[in-house]
Amino acid sequence: MIDVRAWLLWALTTLVVASSTRNPLYVVLLLLIVALVGVVCAVGRVANPPYVPLRFAAVAIPLAALFNGLTAHLGDTVLLRLPDWLPLLGGPVTLEALVFGATNGLTLTAIFSGFAVFNQVTPVRDLVQLTPRAFHETGVVLSITLTFIPQTTSSLARIREAQAVRGHRVRGLRDWLPIFIPLLISGLERSMGLAEAMVARGYGAVSDRAQPLRTQGPLALGLFALLGGWLAFLFLPSWKRAAVGGMVVGAGLIIGVLWLAGRAVPRTAYRTHRWTARDTLIVLGCGLTLATVLLPLPLVDRGTLYYTPYPRLTPPAFDPLIGLGLLGLLAPAVVSAGGQAGCDCSLRSERESQTDQNSGQEQEHG
């Protein structure tokens, strides 16, 4: 099982790559990589993983090409000419504008595919667990919301049936009241019941002292420094260095305070995802890709990232080193194909229970 943080980094890296190049060769390569990762990692989770991005591409690419072709009248290779009296559309339709539009569509598809794969491989609940400990309550509320959604859906279906059997028909907006009111009331009643159940299970026993004044003070100071720095950066060109410094100090202060506040929340996690060598490999892969795309490395021609079809269509250049760098994004597929999932808490304890079953129960409960 790949750690959700590694997946998050992977998704962000695809986003960064997709938005830093307009070279269709690189974007196509990125798309292929993402599709491969989707097929390898999301298999068995969703019926047809690559299908959704394909459908997206089938709509996004022609639409973007058509829109740009009809509205951007740049480029030398004129295909046809629309009458000039047409507002916005009037003028030459060029091959270059169509290609530029299609490349944009391709980029959008790459971003969409990256997040589609991310969505398929990471359960929402695991993401919720990334909530910093200082925001523990927010995390609990989020996870309750996730539990409430299916409950509310089934209760909506039940209420609709119950109202139908007393002759109720939904014709207009007002007719939703007899459905909405019981839904709302039962939701409120369930919330009260849940609150009671949580208190009975000890929730809130240790979090009463969260957010004391000594954390609130530095937090406000950090926010002030961050905001002030940002404003100075925008409006006072001569203070640029000091402004950047202010922002760094402010951000550091906020992160530090939240970290300290999180440590003060006495709470442990059941599903402790262990960071494994596979996750490290994915981070290294993403690091490689990010370095090739963002850093001025020797021998790498980053100029090939910036491709434009205007004024006359030329074949895009391709630097094999950048291509190699993009292959770093294949890391999740490589480590997943390499073997079974890693060891998480439940698996570990299952093995333990097999070896020493029933030990320690009697005296604990007796």
Next chain:
Amino acid sequence: MIHFDHLTYTYPDSSQPVLVDVTLHIAEGEFALMTGPSGAGKSTLLRCLNGLVPHFTGGRLSGSATIAGHDPIAEGPQMLSRIVGFVFQDPEAQFVVDRVEDEIAFALENAAIPPDDMCARVEEVLNLLDLIPLRNRPLETLSGGEKQRIAIAAALALRPRILVLDEPTSQLDPQSAEEVLGALVRLNRDLGLTVVLAEHRLERVLPHADCLVYLPGPGKPVLSGPLRRTLRQVDLTPPLVTLGKALGWEPLPLTVKEGRRFAAKSQTPKPQVSEKQSAIRNPQFAIRNLHFAYDREDVLRGVNLEMAPGELVALMGRNGSGKTTLLKCIVGLLRPQRGKITLASESLIGRETADICRSVGYLPQEPDDLLFADTVVEELRVTLRNHGLLDSPPIIPAALLDRLGLSGLAASYPRDLSVGQRQRVALGAVTITRPQLLLLDEPTRGMDYPAKRELVRLLREWQAEGMGVLLVTHDVEMVAQAANRVVMLSQGDVIADDLPAEVLTATPPSPPEAGGSALSSLFAPQVARLFPGTGWLTVEDALAGLNAGVSR
């Protein structure tokens, strides 16, 4: 272990105390059963055990409580969570997350138990409640009994010394209830856990309990003590105990097995060959060869059913046998693939639900889903308005409320009422059109004995006026009292259709995978099991039959 001394409690916004001068002692390791009519304060007293009353509810409390050496009133529910595990009525309403293991770990995470210890404890409760195969399942895919066992596991994760359960089986079918009860008995016997269980239906629990706490209602003193002694002073008892008390059986039998020793000594008539049910000449309501499938999975396979006017037919069967599906097909909420349904010679197939429900009253399992108006009487008016009958109602709302025993509550807010009263408001809302046929889906869930008696009386009145009643229920004692005929469904087929005395006392010809003999014991009332072959179903039957035997 548990000591209450002169405890008196009044809810906020209430002038009358719900608990008056309660003094109670429960020893360590006991299985205590708490019972009493609805509204007598059982839930309130249970919540005093872990400090939810008064910390969560507010209100005024006097007297003192000591729970395993702690004072719940001073320390509050969060602190008491390590001593008292609490399980609520509706398992779904207490879940915080959506996976089995995470739900159990929730309390441990909040108590900052170190991860290794946490894994061990989760493993321990999964083992205790036989939940290992379910550990990775999403909660929404589980049955009611499984969910309630997970709620118990979650309550036990903090290793409390007392487990408190507020009617944990009232929302469950008999099999699931048995499953939950079995788990509780094991916890009590094997681990010595003190269990305090509030329950309406005593027949299942009595054999396992050590002591009884009876809350007779406002103003009357709480009775408590050893089981048999306290049972003698209580009038809400299951048929076996009622019969035992009437016949002076000593010691009072708590299980059918114990009762049989006395029953064998009493003179019972020779088994009579009962006359076979004759075919209904002019059925008011008929279903012929009805087929229904969800996603190609057959739920109903050629169901046939006929009902005469004024007949009460009980539709029984295990969970998933197609009972609720059949009711939904009748009122048009589901469209059957094949078959005919006719009421007074008119076909119901293909008609809109709202249209069908003018002549068919249908009370779904959750009466609360119906209720949304501000007053009880308004609920009835809403139905009339829906059907365009407000100006010429078939029954005057006030008259129906009077009949339902709700005339004093016409202006009350429906959701503030007790379970039994809410059930009757919902019943009013679906019968104000004076339907020819009434369909009831598990109407006695969560009801106490008096509320059930009241429902039986009401149904008898309506039957006398010619209303047919199709009653889906697991409640065999209710069927024994009220039904004219019993139809048994199994896997979408009618496997028995006869007089209650025939179906409820014989082993129905069930398929082997349904567990033939287990089925018969599940669907036989206590009296029928006590006097097999007599055809007696209720305490009244048995007393009348035994008296006749003596006088002969």
